[in-house]
Structure formats: C-alpha cells, structure tokens
Amino acid sequence: ISAVTSTDKMSASEGTKNTNTEPWGGFDDNIIIQGSGSAVIDMENMDDTSGSSFEDMGEMHQRMKEEEEVAEEDGGEEEDGGEDGEFLGMKGLKGQLGRQVADEVWQAGKRQASKAFNLYANIDILRPYFDVEPVQVRNRLIESMVPLRMINFPQKIAGELYGPMMLVFTLVAILLHGMKTSGTVIREGTLMGTAIGTCFGYWLGTSSFIYFLAYLCSAQITMLQMLSLLGYGLFGHCVVLFVTYNVHFHSLFYILWLVIGGLSTLRMVAVLISRTVGQTPRLLLCGTLAALHMLFLLYLHFAYHRIVEGILDTLEGANVPPIQRVARDLPNVASAVMNATVKSVAVLVHSQ
C-alpha cells in the first residue's frame, strides 16, 4: 500500500509541475493523463513479490519515458493552441480539444508504427523476459509439477517468457504429430495453422481471461506473470499428449490426465490462491482456471485421438476414405433436444 501511495504522490506532484509550466489551460487533460498513467503504474507496481524486479523496473522505465514524451507533446501542442482558445472562446476551445485528441491519436499511432517497424528496438524491449539460464528453465519445468501448500504468503512467479514460448511451440509440434497420425483432415485450413492457432489461442486467450478475472477478484498478479504461469502449466499437457498420442490406451490417458495434468493444474491453483484474498474470489478464479486447463487437455486428446480408433475399426475393409472432420450439426441436435423437452413438458402440463 505504501508503494501505491508513494507513486500516487509522485504522479500528483508531476501533474502539478506540468500544469505550472503551462499557464494556458489544459489542466484537466493533463491531470487525467497523469492519473491514468499512475493507475497503470500502480497495477504494475503491485507485485512486490515477483521473481525479479528487474523487468518490472524496465517496464516502468519504458512507460515513464513514454509518458514524458506524451506530456512534452501535449505541452508543445497546448502552447500554440491555448492562445487561440482565449481569443476565440468556447468554439476555439472545442476545436483545440478536437485537434489535441486527433494529435494524440496520431502520435500514438506513429509511435506504435515506429515501434513495430523497428525490429531491433522491439527485441531490446523483449530481451529482459528471455534472460534465463538453462538450469533455471529446468528447475521451473520441474517446479511446474510440484504444487506447494503455502497459502498465507504470496508465492513467487518468475516473469519469463522463454520457457512458455518453447513449451507452446513444443505443444504445436506434438499436436501436429497427433493430427497427422490420426489422419485429421481440415477443410479450408492447414494442420499447421490449426495447431498454432489452438495452442497460442489457448495460451494467450486463457491468460488474458484469467488476468481479467484476477483483476475483478483483485488478485495480485500481472499479465506477464499470468503468461508465465500458464505457459509453464502447459508442460504437463506436453508430456501427457506426447505419451498418449503414441500409446493408445484409454486407461493410461485417464491416469496421466488425472496425475500429471492434475499436478500442473494444482500448482497453478496453489499460486493463484496464495495471491488472492477471500473465499469467493479464490473459488471463482481457481475453479475457472482448473476447469479450463483440464478440459483443454481432454479436448486436445480426444479431438485428435478418437479418429484413430475409428479408422482402425473401419480399415478392416479395403479402401475406406478417412473420416473427415466436419462441423457437426450442433444446432439440429440442440433444436431436437429442445423440441423433445418442450413436447414432454407440454404432455406433462396437459396430463395435469
């Protein structure tokens, strides 16, 4: 809490300093900008217990530099726009505001474009997240399967992206293998694209969703930590899928699903519990994460595995074309079920 208040004070003092240097209005805009900036910094600053404070410092530095740029641009903009406003009154003020917003948007767009264009600058920004040793990666892989029963004190999460990225690519390769051996045919798309889309979609989508939930439940976690946590959680998936795509036993899969998938899920749940306060938020957050994580493994296994058995069953005939993955008629099924229930309810009502 003390850190938050100190940053608030700092930003407030910055705000007043800025408005002092610009005597021609635009106070409100400045305060809003500074306020939003400080809110973002607070969110970033929240985790005092993160693995290494190095990347957080880097982020803060980057953000503050950007804010300074914005403030400077605003200052430059307002100095020439402010005098017009005084002379032209309300209309001039409106025009000034519009111009300022447009200019801000333009500047933001330009900054984004130049950032995307400058590959090496991007690499330098990302470099702290890839600052690991092989031993660290190995330890984190092992740790991802070891749930700790430590709830009272927030557990450490290393904000690192090398391990998660490599695990996701490994999962892509394993999934590709599973698709190939199961003879999956995907219309209007390639196996590669589907595998990459599934893995990256799950990783990014679920982490942002859980991050959103964590924000609602006021859990102490940043997006980077969430990405790292979920990414290392995929290690269990990789192991299970690699084994079960090659050894086709249902019982083996269920055992591995419960043991290995369960362990990696438990580890993430334990970390999240230690960083959340209150029963309901904990239940909501961890229930969602555990359900998503376990069901994803189930999906990945059965989506590309049942077909193998179907082919093995049907291949006793001569040249049976492989079963194709076509979108099932879910709406029809749903409507049929609906019809049946409505009819039964109607019959019940009628009989009463």
Place this chain on the structure above:
Amino acid sequence: METDAIPNDHTRPLWTSLLFMLQCLSDVSIAEDIPVEGDITVPLSSHGVDDEVSTLDEPVKDTILRDLRAVGQKFVHVMYPKESSALLRDWDLWGPLLLCVSLALMLQGSAADNQNDSGPQFAEVFVIIWFGSIIITLNSKLLGGTISFFQSLCVLGYCILPLTVAMLVCRLVLLGSAGSVSFIIRLVVVTASFCWSTFASTAFLADSQPPNRKALVVYPVFLFYFVIGWMILTFSPSH
C-alpha cells in the same frame, strides 16, 4: 666583450629559430627526407580496381555459374561442418530457397492428396521452414546472440541439406517397396540426417551465443529439424 655578448645573446636565438622554421617548411615541402606513415591512396589508378569489380560485360552464364559455385561450396561446408566462418561471412539466401523449394516439391503429392488436400503441401512446408527459421533467429537474438538476422537464416536454411538428401533417399526407397524393411531404412536415414542437420547448425551458430545458454538456443533448432524430419519420415507417396 660584454657589450658584444648581450646583443649576440638576443639575436642568436631569433636567428636560429628562424632557421629552424625554414627547415621545417622545407621538410614539409620536400617529403623525400621523412617517409610519410600510413596509407594514403591517390584516386588516380582506379582503373585497375574497376576491372575487378565490373561484371557488366561478362556473359550471364558466368554470373550464374559463379553464384551456383558459391552455393555449392556452402553445401560442401554444411556436409563437413568444420570451417565455421565460411557460411557466416558471405551469407546468401539462394541456397536455402533452392533447398526449401526442392524439399517442398518432393514432399508434394502424398497419399491423402487425391482424396482431399491433406498431407504436407507445398505452402505448408515453405511456411514451416521460413517461419521456423525466423522464430529460431529471433529467439537467439533475444537470448543475447551476436549473429545477424540473415546470417542465422542462411545457416539454418543451408543446414536443411542433409534432410533434403534424406528425402531423396526416402523417395528412392519408396519406389522399391513399402514394407517394414523400407521403413527401417527410412528411419535410419532420416534420424542420421536429422542429427547431422542439428549438429551442423549448432556448430555454425554456437560461436555467436553466450556459452552458458547454448542449450536454450539449441532446443528450438532441435525442434525445428525434428518436425521437418518427422514430416519426411511419415511421407508416403500416392499410388
């Protein structure tokens, strides 16, 4: 004596210093006495340099043959990965393109092709190779490697050569028979070429990496060649 000596004392230094300045001037103007150090080239004899650089008036055949010879030399370097600087010093992307296209063409036309567009298609192989090498390169840059972007692309592309050779062998084996014997032969060939590719690319790339992080750089390379090798192994031509 004393009255003579005083003006002499005043005038003599002046005179000697004048003489010294004149000597200096003469030294500057006449440069034969002191040899000038360093290389000062005068742009008069530029016609000799021009003759070496200009390829405008040579036949097109010579140009293409020279480039092909350079590509061939790099192939040899990949097959004997001892000289680690040759591939890095003057990189080109012609060899990788050649290898990538030939591998994709050979992987084209697998068994499932006639039913539906499954199997490794040309575009898929192409995308895997290029995006895979780009991702590996970015990864090595992020881990603090000192190699340039295109150098790494060049090395990774050239090191597909053993796998392309394995693909050729596989197709030849598959022409003969498609039993378990041929599968074992293909397995051995593909495994050997996969190891060869990984070993060669690490031999070229390892020098540019920080020594304690080699394992982290090698892992994506391993994965990349593993996926390609696996695609080659599971390939079965259409009947």
